[in-house]
Amino acid sequence: MVASSCHRGQAAMNDPRQTKHDTAQVKSLARDAGFDLVGVAAAESPSHWDAYAAWLGRGFSGEMAYLGRNLDRRADPRAILPGARSVLCVGALYHPGPGADEGSKPTGQISCYARGDDYHDVMTPRLRSLLDQIQAQWPDVDGKVYVDTGPVLERDVAAAAGLGWYGKHTNLIHKHAGSYFFLGEILLTMNLEPDGPVSDHCGTCVKCIEACPTDAIVAPYELDSRRCISYLTIELRGPIPKNLREGVGDWIYGCDVCQDVCPWVEKHGKSASDPAYLPKPGRDRPVLADLLSLDQAGFSERFRKSPIKRTKRRGLLRNAAVALGNVGSAADVPVLRKALADVEPLVRGHAAWALGRIGGEGARDALRQALKAEESDDVRAEIEDALEDKESQ
Numbered sequence: 001m002v003a004s005s006c007h008r009g010q011a012a013m014n015d016p017r018q019t020k021h022d023t024a025q026v027k028s029l030a031r032d033a034g035f036d037l038v039g040v041a042a043a044e045s046p047s048h049w050d051a052y053a054a055w056l057g058r059g060f061s062g063e064m065a066y067l068g069r070n071l072d073r074r075a076d077p078r079a080i081l082p083g084a085r086s087v088l089c090v091g092a093l094y095h096p097g098p099g100a101d102e103g104s105k106p107t108g109q110i111s112c113y114a115r116g117d118d119y120h121d122v123m124t125p126r127l128r129s130l131l132d133q134i135q136a137q138w139p140d141v142d143g144k145v146y147v148d149t150g151p152v153l154e155r156d157v158a159a160a161a162g163l164g165w166y167g168k169h170t171n172l173i174h175k176h177a178g179s180y181f182f183l184g185e186i187l188l189t190m191n192l193e194p195d196g197p198v199s200d201h202c203g204t205c206v207k208c209i210e211a212c213p214t215d216a217i218v219a220p221y222e223l224d225s226r227r228c229i230s231y232l233t234i235e236l237r238g239p240i241p242k243n244l245r246e247g248v249g250d251w252i253y254g255c256d257v258c259q260d261v262c263p264w265v266e267k268h269g270k271s272a273s274d275p276a277y278l279p280k281p282g283r284d285r286p287v288l289a290d291l292l293s294l295d296q297a298g299f300s301e302r303f304r305k306s307p308i309k310r311t312k313r314r315g316l317l318r319n320a321a322v323a324l325g326n327v328g329s330a331a332d333v334p335v336l337r338k339a340l341a342d343v344e345p346l347v348r349g350h351a352a353w354a355l356g357r358i359g360g361e362g363a364r365d366a367l368r369q370a371l372k373a374e375e376s377d378d379v380r381a382e383i384e385d386a387l388e389d390k391e392s393q
Helices: 002-013 016-032 051-058 118-136 153-160 206-213 228-236 242-248 263-268 290-293 296-302 307-327 330-339 347-358 361-373 377-389
Strands: 035-044 086-093 141-146 181-188 217-219 250-253
Touching: 016 035, 016 086, 016 118, 086 153, 086 242, 118 141, 118 181, 181 330, 181 347, 206 307, 228 242, 228 250, 228 296, 228 307, 242 307, 250 307, 290 307, 296 307, 307 330, 307 347, 330 347, 330 361, 347 361, 361 377
Parallel strands: none
Antiparallel strands: 035 086, 086 181, 141 181
């Protein structure tokens, strides 16, 4: 099958008119499938490969060990799909527009990409259906679909396909759509006409760098994930470093700060029209106290079909505790006191930190009582630190 597709691809490559015609047809199918942005890149080694390898070498990927796996395949899409000639790249707009608080009590912010359904579950079947349509018209073509989870440097290939340029915050920016769009790819053994990259339009602007609450953008186009709020609230499985907790603010899943301040988003950013990406109940600005009261069944039900399930209950409640420590008051001491008895040490430790931040006799009493019963050394250390910080003031 691959040999046949390669033979056909060679024939198409020798006929530019056929290649151009095929490319227009494939792009039309992609747009009809509901994708907002469509482009084509050649199936070749990523142009930013050396930069990616250096980024990994500096440890900027943190605990995301999967980013360092299958490097031979990441370095060349033809190692993923033998005979690959082209990569069809698509983008789906996801910004839902202005959010709304869900109560008068302190609430947490969720990155707008996670307020609707899980984009993997939405885009993957659409891309597979698109591949089926391509193969129905070109039976000798082989293909492979990816949405964020495979060994493809998708921002690199999307940039090569003209879907945007690398912003200084490292997200892709499209001149007429902004940066709020998901990426997906189909590797194909057919020969298509590449679009080519677009030029950088960031100029001298450094708004994203200056706005980052945790100074994660260490230089233009260079992100230290270990300091990024999205990494801290989603990918990091253990405790959030104490020196970064205040910077997390009220973000409980992801962060949009660097994109929100971008002039290309403010002036030209477009919102999603697909209902799959619009906010679902309980995922816009949820009440932090409500989140801290969720048991496993409640968490699973509330975030069914949501990307938020990735962080698991303990991760989300950890984040909610940190946010409450940053924006809460004495009125939130009772729910944090209850969290000190949570089954998860990770939740108990961050609830202790939050109580230390809020302070007051009620918080100190809760910490002292919890210290008497706590068996985890890590949580005891959090409680002792919280008590020491407040009682020394």
